[in-house]
Structures are given as structure tokens and as C-alpha cells.
Amino acid sequence: MIEIRNMDATDEYFVGTGTHTDESDEIDSCARRRLVWLRGMHEKGLRVKVAILDDERAGFLYAIPIEFCPWGPLGHDSLVIPCLYVLNNGHGVGKALITAAEEEARRQSRKAVVTIGYRHDFWFMPASFFETNGFSECEQPGQYRSHTRDRAVLLWKVCDEHAEVPVGLRSNYKFRPIAGKVVIDLFWSTFCQTSDIEAQRVREVAAEFGDSVALTEYCADDRAILSCHQISRGIFINGREIGWGYEAPKDGVREAIVQALRGWECDSKSCSSPTSLCPECAPTSASGSWTHFRV
Numbered sequence: 383m384i385e386i387r388n389m390d391a392t393d394e395y396f397v398g399t400g401t402h403t404d405e406s407d408e409i410d411s412c413a414r415r416r417l418v419w420l421r422g423m424h425e426k427g428l429r430v431k432v433a434i435l436d437d438e439r440a441g442f443l444y445a446i447p448i449e450f451c452p453w454g455p456l457g458h459d460s461l462v463i464p465c466l467y468v469l470n471n472g473h474g475v476g477k478a479l480i481t482a483a484e485e486e487a488r489r490q491s492r493k494a495v496v497t498i499g500y501r502h503d504f505w506f507m508p509a510s511f512f513e514t515n516g517f518s519e520c521e522q523p524g525q526y527r528s529h530t531r532d533r534a535v536l537l538w539k540v541c542d543e544h545a546e547v548p549v550g551l552r553s554n555y556k557f558r559p560i561a562g563k564v565v566i567d568l569f570w571s572t573f574c575q576t577s578d579i580e581a582q583r584v585r586e587v588a589a590e591f592g593d594s595v596a597l598t599e600y601c602a603d604d605r606a607i608l609s610c611h612q613i614s615r616g617i618f619i620n621g622r623e624i625g626w627g628y629e630a631p632k633d634g635v636r637e638a639i640v641q642a643l644r645g646w647e648c649d650s651k652s653c654s655s656p657t658s659l660c661p662e663c664a665p666t667s668a669s670g671s672w673t674h675f676r677v
């Protein structure tokens with residue numbers, strides 16, 4: 383027996399921690415920040431649907447009006463599912479959550495339900511799941527920006543034939559060097575637990591380097607910032623992106639900064655930037671993290 387309800391006070395810790403209850407102070411601190419944001423967005427139409435299966439919380443889904451969704455895409459009059467998560471698969475919970483989002487869309491007179499799925503062999507937000515449940519591809523975003531951006535597709539289920547096709551984020555990143563400093567451009571949002579945790583880590587590591595590092599933050603909670611840069615999550619160090627998919631480990635960020643302080647040197651004969659930054663030819667770091675999710 384599956385019940386779907388709007389998040390209530392008893393569900394907040396489960397949702398705020400992304401089901402990672404009682405795991406760490408870091409996750410709990412993040413949960414507190416996220417819950418403030420989630421509560422604040424309620425009046426703008428955000429709903430968190432919580433699934434109860436046999437009296438136990440079994441998953442949840444965010445439904446956010448497209449005009450306010452920090453994860454993208456951009457558009458009007460749709461309801462976005464940026465993320466849903468089911469603990470025990472195969473009991474119809476995912477389907478029930480999606481159905482609840484569709485009902486929410488109609489309640490709010492939204493014209494479509496939109497999500498971002500992935501055509502990869504990884505568990506993260508599989509496009510196939512949404513297609514099985516009535517979604518279809520509405521755009522091939524190409525350079526769609528996300529931390530798991532390979533083969534991302536925009537999917538939707540239309541409630542009104544006049545629904546506007548949403549537009550995937552297109553990175554508009556421009557590196558602006560600052561003489562004598564390692565520049566960190568940090569794109570993050572409170573909504574995404576992984577992003578929020580990693581942002582906190584980047585701040586702490588950057589602070590260890592004092593004036594040698596210039597950290598600029600771009601928070602996608604602010605619609606103007608998201609629309610301008612069209613990056614919901616990312617860490618750029620001297621213009622190069624580092625990323626792990628999961629929360630950036632402090633050691634990895636530290637190592638990347640140390641490398642940037644030393645300056646990358648390129649030994650490729652064809653390289654036109656033989657010293658300092660070379661976007662194409664810079665060597666991979668010891669952790670190999672540069673190459674994980676390159677723009």
C-alpha cells in the first residue's frame with residue numbers, strides 16, 4: 383500500500399538529509415540549510431512529495447515551478463522534477479511519486495511536467511524510467527550543464543497542448559583571471575544536497591590559502607545568476623573545471639589549488655599556451671579529477 387503526501391514536519395529530516403539520516407554532522411548541517419530553503423519556496427509552488435510504503439518512508443520527489451528551479455531548465459508554466467529518489471525499487475513507488483507530481487501540476491494549472499534524465503548505464507535519474515512512465519524527449523540539450531551531464535536529455539509530459547518547450551541550460555562560463563591569484567569560481571545551489579555540501583567544503587579549503595585564492599560564488603538559488611551563467615553546479619579553478627559527481631572531497635580541491643598555485647606547464651609541442659593555463663593540454667591531476675566531467 384503506497385501513500386503519497388506533501389512533506390510534513392515529521393518528514394523533514396528524511397527529506398532534508400536526502401534519506402541519509404544520522405550519518406554525519408556535515409549532512410545534518412546541510413539538511414538544516416536545505417529545509418530553510420524548501421520551506422521558503424513553498425509559497426512559490428514548490429512541493430515535496432513523500433512516499434509511504436507499508437508505514438515506512440520509501441522515497442520522495444521535488445516538484446518545483448520551472449521559473450524557480452535552481453537546477454534548470456529554463457521556461458514557463460511547467461513543473462520540474464529535478465530529483466526523485468526511491469529507497470526500495472520495484473514496488474511502484476517511483477510511478478506513484480510521478481503521478482503525484484502530475485496531479486500537482488494540474489492543481490497549479492501548470493502545462494507540463496519536465497525532468498532531466500540521462501541515457502547512461504549509471505543509476506542516476508534514468509531517462510528510461512521516465513519514458514516507461516509516459517514522458518518523452520522534448521529537446522536534446524547538447525551541452526546541457528549538470529554534474530552528470532553525459533547524455534542528458536530533457537523529458538516532459540504535457541498536460542496542455544499549449545505548453546512551452548523548456549530550454550536546457552547552456553553554460554555561459556567565462557574565466558576572468560586575477561593577477562597573482564588562483565581564481566575559484568564556485569557554482570552551487572542550496573537545493574542540491576551534493577552541491578551545497580561541496581560548496582561548504584570549497585569555502586573551507588579556499589580559506590586555508592588566504593589571499594592567494596580569490597573565491598567567487600554564483601548561487602543558482604538566485605534566478606538572475608542562474609539565467610546569466612546557466613550553470614547549476616560546478617567548481618572552476620583558474621578556468622578549469624574539477625568535479626567528482628559526488629561531493630568534491632576536500633583533499634581533491636586542495637590538491638587542485640596547489641597545482642594551480644604552482645602553475646600548470648604544458649609540454650605539448652602543438653600547444654599554443656606553453657606555460658600557465660592550457661585548457662586542452664593541461665595534465666591530469668594525481669586524482670585524475672580534471673577529466674571526470676570536462677565542459
Ligand SMILES: CC(C)(COP(=O)(O)OP(=O)(O)OC[C@H]1O[C@@H](n2cnc3c(N)ncnc32)[C@H](O)[C@@H]1OP(=O)(O)O)[C@@H](O)C(=O)NCCC(=O)NCCS
Binds near residue numbers: 471473507
Ligand atoms: C528510477 C526510480 C525512481 C524507479 O523507482 P521504482 O519505485 O523502482 O519504480 P516503479 O516500481 O514505480 O516502476 C514503475 C515502472 O517503471 C519501470 N522502471 C523502473 N525503473 C526503471 C528504469 N530504470 N528504466 C526503465 N523503466 C523503469 C518499472 O518496470 C515499472 O514499469 P511498469 O509500470 O510497466 O511495471 C528509482 O530506481 C530511483 O530512485 N533511482 C534513482 C533516481 C535518482 O537518480 N535520484 C537522484 C538522486 S540525487
